[in-house]
Amino acid sequence: MRLTEASVTIRPRSAWEALDLGTLLARRHAPLLMASWALLTLPLFGLLSLLLWQHPSWALFLFWWLKPLYERLPLHILSHALFGDTPGLKASLRALPRLLRPQLLASLTWRRFSPTRSFDLPVLQLEGLSGKARGQRLIVLGQRDGSAATWLTVVGVHIESALTLGLLALLYLLIPQQLQIDLDWKQLIAPNDGEGLWLEHLSNLLYALVLVVWEPIYVACGFTLYLNRRTALEAWDIELVFRRLRQRLTGVAYALLLGCGLLLSQLPQSAMAAESRQCPVPRLDSFGPNAERLLNQPLTSQAANQAITHLLDQPPFSHRETVTEWRFGEETPDKPKSEDDAKAFIELLEAFAKLVKLWDSLDTIALIFEVLLWSGLLLIVALLLWRYREWLQTFAGRLNLPRRHREEAPTQLFGLEVAPETLPADVASSVEALWDSQPREALGLLYRALLSRLLHEFRLPLKSSHTEGEVLQLIQGLEQDALSQFSSVLTRHWQNLAYGHRLPPAKLKPALCDGWRRLFPREEARP
Amino acid sequence: MSPSLQPSLPTSTLLDNRHHVETPEGIDLLLRPAGVIPRALAFTLDLLIRGALLLVLGLLLSLLGNLGSGLLLIVLFLVNWWYMVLFEVLNQGRSPGKQMLGLRVVHDDGTPISWGASLLRNLLRFVDMLPFAYCLGLISSLAHPAFKRLGDIAAGTLVVYREQAEPRPNLPDAEPERPPMRLDLQEQRAILAFAERAGSLSQARREELAGLLAEPLQVLPEQAEARLNGIARGLLGAS
Numbered sequence: 134m135r136l137t138e139a140s141v142t143i144r145p146r147s148a149w150e151a152l153d154l155g156t157l158l159a160r161r162h163a164p165l166l167m168a169s170w171a172l173l174t175l176p177l178f179g180l181l182s183l184l185l186w187q188h189p190s191w192a193l194f195l196f197w198w199l200k201p202l203y204e205r206l207p208l209h210i211l212s213h214a215l216f217g218d219t220p221g222l223k224a225s226l227r228a229l230p231r232l233l234r235p236q237l238l239a240s241l242t243w244r245r246f247s248p249t250r251s252f253d254l255p256v257l258q259l260e261g262l263s264g265k266a267r268g269q270r271l272i273v274l275g276q277r278d279g280s281a282a283t284w285l286t287v288v289g290v291h292i293e294s295a296l297t298l299g300l301l302a303l304l305y306l307l308i309p310q311q312l313q314i315d316l317d318w319k320q321l322i323a324p325n326d327g328e329g330l331w332l333e334h335l336s337n338l339l340y341a342l343v344l345v346v347w348e349p350i351y352v353a354c355g356f357t358l359y360l361n362r363r364t365a366l367e368a369w370d371i372e373l374v375f376r377r378l379r380q381r382l383t384g385v386a387y388a389l390l391l392g393c394g395l396l397l398s399q400l401p402q403s404a405m406a407a408e409s410r411q412c413p414v415p416r417l418d419s420f421g422p423n424a425e426r427l428l429n430q431p432l433t434s435q436a437a438n439q440a441i442t443h444l445l446d447q448p449p450f451s452h453r454e455t456v457t458e459w460r461f462g463e464e465t466p467d468k469p470k471s472e473d474d475a476k477a478f479i480e481l482l483e484a485f486a487k488l489v490k491l492w493d494s495l496d497t498i499a500l501i502f503e504v505l506l507w508s509g510l511l512l513i514v515a516l517l518l519w520r521y522r523e524w525l526q527t528f529a530g531r532l533n534l535p536r537r538h539r540e541e542a543p544t545q546l547f548g549l550e551v552a553p554e555t556l557p558a559d560v561a562s563s564v565e566a567l568w569d570s571q572p573r574e575a576l577g578l579l580y581r582a583l584l585s586r587l588l589h590e591f592r593l594p595l596k597s598s599h600t601e602g603e604v605l606q607l608i609q610g611l612e613q614d615a616l617s618q619f620s621s622v623l624t625r626h627w628q629n630l631a632y633g634h635r636l637p638p639a640k641l642k643p644a645l646c647d648g649w650r651r652l653f654p655r656e657e658a659r660p
Numbered sequence: 661m662s663p664s665l666q667p668s669l670p671t672s673t674l675l676d677n678r679h680h681v682e683t684p685e686g687i688d689l690l691l692r693p694a695g696v697i698p699r700a701l702a703f704t705l706d707l708l709i710r711g712a713l714l715l716v717l718g719l720l721l722s723l724l725g726n727l728g729s730g731l732l733l734i735v736l737f738l739v740n741w742w743y744m745v746l747f748e749v750l751n752q753g754r755s756p757g758k759q760m761l762g763l764r765v766v767h768d769d770g771t772p773i774s775w776g777a778s779l780l781r782n783l784l785r786f787v788d789m790l791p792f793a794y795c796l797g798l799i800s801s802l803a804h805p806a807f808k809r810l811g812d813i814a815a816g817t818l819v820v821y822r823e824q825a826e827p828r829p830n831l832p833d834a835e836p837e838r839p840p841m842r843l844d845l846q847e848q849r850a851i852l853a854f855a856e857r858a859g860s861l862s863q864a865r866r867e868e869l870a871g872l873l874a875e876p877l878q879v880l881p882e883q884a885e886a887r888l889n890g891i892a893r894g895l896l897g898a899s
Contacts, residue, residue, distance in 0.1 A: 142676035149761075150821065153677045153695035156802060161675060288697045292798060299795030306791060350802060354697075368861055368869060374850035375872040382841060382876035489723065499727045 136373045138216045141357075144370045148281030151361035155354030162214050166207050166349035169225055174203050178341045182334050189333035193340065200348070201240040201250060205232040205258055207352040212259055215360075236263055249275065251355020252282035274362050282358055289351050296343040301336060543588075543597050549577065551585040560653075561646045568642045573630055576637060579645060580627045583620060586653060601628060619648045679806060679818075681770050689770045692821045693806040696798065698761045699819055705757030710739050741782070748778045754822075762824065768816045777815040784811030829856035831896065834889035840877065848895050855892035 136143065141154060159166060178196050185192040209232055210225050220228070236257055247253060256262055256270050275282075364370060426434040445451065518525070544552045557563040560582040567575035584604070587593040593607055601624050608620045623645060629635045681689040717735050721728035747755040753764035753773050765773045765781075788797030788809045797809035806818055832855060843851070858866060870884035879887050 140673065140675055142674045142678075146677070147821070149694065149698045150677055150692060152697050153693070153807065154675065156695050156807070157675055157677060157805065160803065160805070284701065285697060288700050291700070292696070295793040296795055296798065299792040302792040303795075346799075346802075365860065367865055368854065368857060371850050371854050371857075372869055372872065374847055375854075375869060378843075378847050378850075379872055379876055499730070502727065502730065 135216060136369055137376060139373075140215060140217050141360075143364055143373055145365045146361050148278040148358065148361070151278065151358045152281060152285060152354045154361075155357035156350055158211065158215075158357060159350040159353035162210065162219065163349065165214075165219065165222060165225075166210060166353075167345050169206055169210060169222055170203065170349055171345045172222070172226065173206055173229070174341060174344065178338070182337065186330065186334075189330055189337055192334075193337045196337070196341065198241070198245065200344075201245065201254075202233060202237075204251070204254060204348065204352050205229075207349045208254055208258055208356060211353055211356050212255070232258065235261070248286045249279055249282035249355075251285060251351055252279070252358050253355075254352070255356055255359040273366070274359065277365070278358050278362050282355060285351065285354050285358070289347065293340070293343055293347055296347065297336070297340045300339045300343065304339075543595065546584050546595060546597055546599070547601070549581045549584065551581055551588055553585050553589055556582050556585055561649045564649070565642065565646055572636055575642075576623075576627050576630050579649065580623060582649075583623060615648075616652060619645075619652055622648075681768075691766070691770055691818060693808075694761075694763050694819045694821055695807045696801045698763060699801070699807070702755070702757035702761040702763055705760055706744070706755050707757075709756055710743055714739060744782045744785075745775070745778045748773055748782075749775055758819070762822050763819055764822050765817055765819050768818055770818075773817055777817050781811035781815035781817050784814050787811070830859075831855045831892055832858055832889050834886060834893050836893035836896075837887075837890040838894050839891045843895075851888055852892050852895055855889050858889075 141158065146154065174196075177199075178192075181192045181196050182189070185195070206225060206229055209228055210220060213220050240257075244250070244253070252275070253271055256267055256274065260270065262270050427437075428434075544550065557578075560578065564575045564579050567578065584595065587604070587608065588595055591611060593604075593611070595604060595607070599607070605617070605621055605624055608617045611617070622641075626637045626641060630637060677692060677695075679691045679693060681691055683689060714736065718732055721732045721735070724731070744755055748765050751759075753766055758764060765778070767773060767777060785797075788794055788800070788811055790796050794809075797811075800813070801807050801809045804813070808818065812818065839848075839851075854866075854869060861869075866885055867881070870888050871881040873888065874881040874884040877884060877887055
């Protein structure tokens, strides 16, 4: 065993850390460990299952009982791999019969239930101790990390069962739904004629597969726990450094001897450099790089150091800027709160007692809580809306339907002013007043007023390109009989007057004015 | 154990459970990620504490009828989803279980855990639990070099051992002296550790270790231990 060849960092660790190191060690050699474990255990498992086909539980029990035997193989591999001498798969399997022999009976009987099994195994297998010597060694080793080994076993049991059940659950999840419905669970769980045995053997197999993953880790953790204990007891880490130190120092001594020999052999030539300026060799025992050196030349180490520092202080090596900003002043220190807290706690307790007393009024309290909860929810929603208002403004607008932009109502149609403010307040009365003297203006006013109303009250999309006939058609689209009748009469007479210069009959005046008043009654209320 | 003159393996291939994190200032932080077993125990403790808490609160609140069951539902939500998060963020990454096992949660770079990371790693517990009893988390934890479960990988967090203050070690009495050769940091530490751990080593082992350095120190093997203790005193300085 050469400590300098160890493939792990040797230092004293806490017990938990030693377990972690074991996990890492098993991870590094995982392919070899898992393959060798599978090659050893799976055929044995198959054999046991075939022999005890009618008794799957016994097969599992036997397989489980023999676990200490399989564990010797990973330990053999790990103990060699630790010092860089990883055996091959074939070599390690060939070593197996030799590994199994020592203390076979004890491992399988009274030590089977030892909770520190993985921790004890190296003492048996690597140190080859037995009997009283083994017991004493275990007492010494177990002084500190025994509890971690126990926890390793306890957690290990749970990990094994969790992984097995997890695999089972996974298989169950993968069963198609229809098949699941059709499965006869009763038959599978309590088989009467050996029909469901395969299911039990399947779950046994899952356990064997889980062990392929977990057992190498378990053994490795026990092994590193053992190593850690020995590192602490025998100061392996110190030995390692001392060995290196000795190697360095004695190596330096050899090099010095060699150098002296070379120098002596070339002595005559040294006279050629006799007049060179003396430059004292720096003392070996100086105070590190900060000591003053090169004192006999113009540029001393200190001057060079200063120049370098000065240069490094200027751009581009250092970048400085002055930032001025306003800050809040110091916060006021917190007041002592312990008394307040205690008081508040007592008050809370009293309130709670009162709450218990108010047995009947619980509904009210529940109501208050409900109100509080709902208002809390509303508050949160409002806060969220406020928080994301900009986002909503930006993106919610796009989600909306294209906005209906109102077309600007035209102010002129057929050369007539149709803006509502150009009309008299009481259209009908103005028309009556105008009718006798200026019938053209009167009828024009009425028609203008009608168009204006259509535009601004009925929101008819009239354009200046519409003809009177098209306006009429649009009015009919509104499906208001009185309006369309009135409009058609008015339009016809307006057209007769405007284009044909035929005056409307006199009896039309009251009919149109009344019709107007009937259609737009609010006219009367306005003046 | 024969003395070996063969070169040791390069340090990069040496297996260790420590993680180096280098800060922008060039300082190496050593983090020690915690493995499955202490974490499983810490989780079990937390589970027991939560169970006990819910049991007590459930009994108390059952006195209050419908209001009580409503409050219990709220408490259930808080304990289920916020217990770990609140403790981790407000108590330096330590839930009670982790506190008892000497663990804490930090970011990958060693900084204290933030709300987002803690929420994420605890929400993803429900992925780690699949398909049964934390199977995915277990497998991920066993296979990851820093023992991370899926939630830790997603949130960029690490469960590490806390640095515990250790008692001041007692050095054996000896006359302080300067080391006769240049020693690098590791060697100085080894000599100090030799003196500090003298109590836990057997007399024979101490002599064997000191004997290794007898030749370079130019003393007899019997006097090497006292010499080393003196050097350790000298390295420690006035105390």
